[in-house]
Amino acid sequence: MLPSTYELYGDADFIFQQDLAPAHTAKSTKTWFNDHGIIVLDWPANSPDLNPIAKRKMKDMRPNNAEELKAAIKASLSSITPQQCHMLIASSMPCRIKAVIDAKGAQTKY
Structure with missing residues (x-):
């Protein structure tokens, strides 16, 4: 690291x-x-609402087992460019954070 x-x-x-x-x-x-x-x-633990990058990249994937899931995660995350990461963070994180705070950590629309 x-x-x-x-x-x-x-x-x-x-x-x-x-x-x-x-x-x-x-x-x-x-x-x-x-x-x-x-x-x-x-x-917060287990916060997919605050993980727009992984969530967006994985939305259409339907792995059938743990190995396929691991491969899909690695492939999707390795395809993210730094520019995409910065754009997603800048465009959606403020709204996501506010929604999680308003929901007191519970599930949100994200």
């Missing part, structure tokens, strides 16, 4: 967002982020 962040941001500050999988919220993982001075975004 660190080489990628240096390549993308250099010495600039950034906030890391993760998916809150159990391994990512383990004490050792939190310690690693802290030891490396990485700020992690406070993010």
Whole structure:
């Protein structure tokens, strides 16, 4: 992870967002982020409403098993350009965040 962040941001500050999988919220993982001075975004668990990129890319896929799902996820995420990512974040995240806050973390139209 660190080489990628240096390549993308250099010495600039950034906030890391993760998916809150159990391994990512383990004490050792939190310690690693802290030891490396990485700020992690406070993010609600299981929040597909706040994941417009993955949701949009996966909407028409119908995998039949776990292996097909993994392959579909890898293919869809690897096809996202940085420009697409920035555009999606800028265009829909403010509305998504407001909807999640208004719904107190419950499901939204997104």
